[in-house]
Amino acid sequence: MLAGATVIFLATSLALAGAFIPSVRPLLTPKRLILWGGLVVPSLGLAALVAGAFALGERLLPRQGAETLRIEVVARQFAWEFRYPGTPVATRDVLHIPVGRDIDFAVTSEDVIHSFWIPRLGGKIDAIPGHENIVRLRADAPGTYGGICAEYCGEGHAPMRFTVIAHAPEDYEAALTSEAAR
């Protein structure tokens, strides 16, 4: 994203600088500026973004067969609850995940529609009462990521955040155990 923005910024600066160079200026006809700056370049940029988004979207789908971990996400006004099947652990507004493993988040809601979103890890998915949506995400590096409700759900919507802690695989079990002891 930063690299793309830098390229666009430099290209625009170059075109702008050309307007001040007498020998270059006649080349910058309105027709060329509109054709290249208004049609060709944005179309190429959009095509690249769309292709990237489609490829990423396919990766977020919970396909069968893969060795995934399942975590249940329940949204309610105005908090997130995370349950870890196979353990008695439930955490509130803090989500523990292992690094380097695909995780299927089964997302639902107890009241209104919310949306589960960890921007650094990928796409968001709606949390709908009476319905379970699944999104497959993966953290490649350990650390703390921010998560947020991405669908307006009432007056407590804006601060309806949660923290994602991505543990190294060997630390993950220990993290859940210490949560269970709480």
Added chain:
Amino acid sequence: MIDATSRRTVLLLSLAAGFGLWAVAFVVLYAMLSVGCAFGWDRGSLVLGLSLQRLQLLLLLGIFLALHVALVVGLKARQSRADAATDRFLRSAARLAAIAALAASVFTYFGAVVLTTCNP
């Protein structure tokens, strides 16, 4: 006989025809995609390894692209009968918009051909 004012009204409306068609295609494809997923049309294959879901989306897309082409052709056919300069301008603008809308439909809806349609 249509008077000049109502003819211009039709011409003015034809400016929006191309992207109006794009918008209708958007709503219909989105709705039928969701209906297909709800009824499980994506499971199994009907013909040539294609599911009912893929077939109905391809059929709808084909219909809308054909309508787009018909619109572009239709606007060209009427172009020759243009008289006043304003009419000529409106006709060519409507036709260019219809061509842009055709390109937009190909660009935005080709996903219906290649992408996974429902949550597996």
